[in-house]
Amino acid sequence: MRLTPDAWIFWQYGFFKLNATIVFTWALMTVLVLGAALITRRLSTGHQRSRWQNLLEIVVTAIVGQIKDVGLQQPLRYLSFLGTLFLFIAAAALATVIPGYEPPTASLSTTVALALCVLVAVPLFGIWGQGLVGYLKSYMQPTPIMLPFNLISEVSRTLALAVRLFGNMMSGAMIIAILLSITPFVFPILMTVLGLLTGMVQAYIFTILAAVYIAAATRTSKAANNPSSTSDT
């Protein structure tokens, strides 16, 4: 039994390995990019619009609304990064309905890469939002004694992001594989449905947490009605 799709190797030449994680990531990227390019080729602003354009507009509007709810005042500035994260993780989870597919997010290398993107993006948006000195000062909040703990929280929340997504996606695939050997027919289907729900929730959580971290770095979330902006797990 495979723990991750990393161990499923399609093609190998010397040092280069083409495992299932890379192949399925490329397939997802191709589908997402080509689909978006095909849909946005003929956009219309009138009342007559294609149903695919409606779908994309619903998705983009929902992501913008969620980013704004977290406390980021200019959602379009962060839409490209956070929307990409959400769409990739959600597509990776939704494509599990295809037989023979394994989600690339069930590999620790993919989730670590996504979490490292968040680790790099948070200081970049922070410096963009309030300048280099202002961002560096935010590490001294509320007192300079908190400096090492703020630095530790930067690393630990990246680790938590990566392991949370990996654990959830891997556990879904693993539980289905174990159940297939015990109760073959009906019960794995129910667990697949539950896995779809878990995957969507995890995509939402990953994006919202990244948005919360960015909001904490850019310090636009002064509104105190968002208690999740102070957490750092």
Place this chain on the structure above:
Amino acid sequence: MDSLTWIAVTSIVMAGLTTGFGTMGPALAEGRAVATALSSLAQQPDASATITRTLFVGLAMIESTAIYCFVVSMILIFANPFWNAAVTAATQAAGK
């Protein structure tokens, strides 16, 4: 029993104990969180969007501790480094 058997027995028992005890705390915590969120929803139905979003984020954070324990058990069962080291040592000793 030889060392290989001991490693197998310890890994299997500890994998079960890790998931068993590791999910107890998150289960209690998630129950408390959902109960509190439901009572706040009953009191303030207007704030349902904010409460639900915060609840989901909080639940994911609570659940991640259980997921860490699950990952440790899965590593103990399917990708145990001590087991692999012991097996390679045993095959080298046998092939000598």
